[in-house]
Amino acid sequence: MTILYAVAFTVLSTIGFLIFYYRIYDVTMGRLDNELLDKSQRYAALAKESGLKGVLPQLADEAKSEDPQEDFYRLFNFKGDILFTTDMSFWGAIDKKDILLKMQNEGLAYFIQSQAFEKRDDKARMITAIIDPDSVLQIGESLEEVDEYLDIFLKLFSILVISLIIVSAIIGWLLARRATIDMQEVTETAEEISSGSYDRRVQVKGRYKEIERLSATFNSMLDRIQSLLHSMKEINDNIAHDLRSPLARIRGIAEMNLLKEKSIEDYKDMAASTIEECDTLIGMINAMLDITEAEAGVNGVEAEEFELVTLIREACELFRPITEEKKINLKTDLPESITFKSDRKKMQRIVMNLLENAIKYTPADGTVAVSAAAQNGEVRIDFEDTGMGISETDLPHIFERFYRCDRSRSQSGVGLGLSLVKAYTESLNGTIQVESTLNQGSRFALRFLC
Numbered sequence: 001m002t003i004l005y006a007v008a009f010t011v012l013s014t015i016g017f018l019i020f021y022y023r024i025y026d027v028t029m030g031r032l033d034n035e036l037l038d039k040s041q042r043y044a045a046l047a048k049e050s051g052l053k054g055v056l057p058q059l060a061d062e063a064k065s066e067d068p069q070e071d072f073y074r075l076f077n078f079k080g081d082i083l084f085t086t087d088m089s090f091w092g093a094i095d096k097k098d099i100l101l102k103m104q105n106e107g108l109a110y111f112i113q114s115q116a117f118e119k120r121d122d123k124a125r126m127i128t129a130i131i132d133p134d135s136v137l138q139i140g141e142s143l144e145e146v147d148e149y150l151d152i153f154l155k156l157f158s159i160l161v162i163s164l165i166i167v168s169a170i171i172g173w174l175l176a177r178r179a180t181i182d183m184q185e186v187t188e189t190a191e192e193i194s195s196g197s198y199d200r201r202v203q204v205k206g207r208y209k210e211i212e213r214l215s216a217t218f219n220s221m222l223d224r225i226q227s228l229l230h231s232m233k234e235i236n237d238n239i240a241h242d243l244r245s246p247l248a249r250i251r252g253i254a255e256m257n258l259l260k261e262k263s264i265e266d267y268k269d270m271a272a273s274t275i276e277e278c279d280t281l282i283g284m285i286n287a288m289l290d291i292t293e294a295e296a297g298v299n300g301v302e303a304e305e306f307e308l309v310t311l312i313r314e315a316c317e318l319f320r321p322i323t324e325e326k327k328i329n330l331k332t333d334l335p336e337s338i339t340f341k342s343d344r345k346k347m348q349r350i351v352m353n354l355l356e357n358a359i360k361y362t363p364a365d366g367t368v369a370v371s372a373a374a375q376n377g378e379v380r381i382d383f384e385d386t387g388m389g390i391s392e393t394d395l396p397h398i399f400e401r402f403y404r405c406d407r408s409r410s411q412s413g414v415g416l417g418l419s420l421v422k423a424y425t426e427s428l429n430g431t432i433q434v435e436s437t438l439n440q441g442s443r444f445a446l447r448f449l450c
Ligand code: ADP
Pocket: 357, 358, 359, 361, 385, 387, 388, 389, 390, 398, 403, 404, 405, 406, 408, 412, 413, 414, 415, 416, 417, 418, 419, 442
């Protein structure tokens, strides 16, 4: 990148210099040409006024005051006879015929050109002007001074451009190095992480906004990867721990039945228990997969518009037989309608799980109340029960996978319901909060933006 900038800078400054150089050259030449033209016009006026008699002494005077190596003056007629000339030994011969022919052909009164000489390295700017009907005046001025002046300018400018290129290349290199040092840090961290140091993070320094942003994004990506790794590890531990019990039970049932001959009824019972245990296992595995998928955001959210009140009422109806059997008063406080745009299936599982828990952990004659409302761009759904409640020590852990409070172990369950509720709620950009008092009841409050 530094080289690219240096090359671009060199090309641009050279183009700029060339434009500048030719402009100066033009202006200088223009000034010189005007001087020569002025002089020839003065002589033309003199010739008109007093003829060659007036011109010749004036020419001699002017030529005397000039250095013959720097300037030359020649006066000749159309036949080619020289009427006046300064010392041309410094210059050499000048072919006048071609110039006169050209002027005659093109009908020019004067002609200015840069004339080269065999004897000299420098050229001369020369005017050939008709000053009266028979005389032609030729004045030449050496371009040595102009060349020297342009040469100095060329040298100065080259030094300036070269130093600018060097300085800008150094600055560019330093800047690029500063940027790459930060990039190197990101790369080094990435390398360390790929060799197993998942807790390494890139330093977020305020040197370059873009690299700062990259580091912050990189770190948040690492946080996410680490939390996924952590939850995978947790899942593995839980699988090892919690799936072992139902498997051990299945094995136990099979072993017991192998030990001695049993009646066909006993075998049927054994098959039924095995199916039950297998269903529990499949349920656990599915729930774990659902939680992991929701947490990782794998399947995304299938948003559709649906009637939330109907969804809650249908869930309550499904549990009605159980509440009636347990003599639990299942109350609802719902508005007529809440139209909600979200993932309907996920919402259904959230409601079913919270309702199931409220009913499961509430003893007979208790009350379970479900209420919902939409207000100020927010939908809230509350599940309140007068059940066994959750102790302060258990409360921070109830959303963890496989966590079950000791007092609830008499009830069926595997401890994955609330983890699923939390993962689903968060995947729908909602929040869940719980308040509970031991032996008095619990209240689970869901909040979603709508
Ligand atoms: P499960 O109900 O299968 O045990 P959950 O993840 O649904 O698993 O719940 C975790 C634990 O939180 C339960 O074991 C229970 O101890 C406690 N819990 C959940 N909901 C309630 C509730 N409404 N009242 C009292 N305790 C609850």
